[in-house]
Amino acid sequence: MKITLNNRPEEFIKDEITVSEMLNIKRFTYKMRIVKINGKLIKRDEYDNAIIRDGDNVQMLYLMSGG
Numbered sequence: 001m002k003i004t005l006n007n008r009p010e011e012f013i014k015d016e017i018t019v020s021e022m023l024n025i026k027r028f029t030y031k032m033r034i035v036k037i038n039g040k041l042i043k044r045d046e047y048d049n050a051i052i053r054d055g056d057n058v059q060m061l062y063l064m065s066g067g
Contacts, residue, residue, distance in 0.1 A: 001054040015054065019047040022058070032063040 001012045005026070012025070019035050019042055022028075035042045035050075036059040042050045052058055 001052075003052060003055065004057045006058070006060055016051050019050045019052065022052055023047070023060075026060075028060060030062045032065075034061045034063065035059070 001015055003010050037050060037052060038057050
């Protein structure tokens, strides 16, 4: 499966994966983050059910705070 992840081409062995699987595979560990699939915001409680498919555009943004 080929997707675009944060404006970069990525390839995965499976035909589809969940957001949770993608986060684990890519080792994205920050707790404060936003995930969008094809522009649709995915809520944290939907990560186990939201499916990423071939050709999808996925954005994963970290939220940072500071002073």
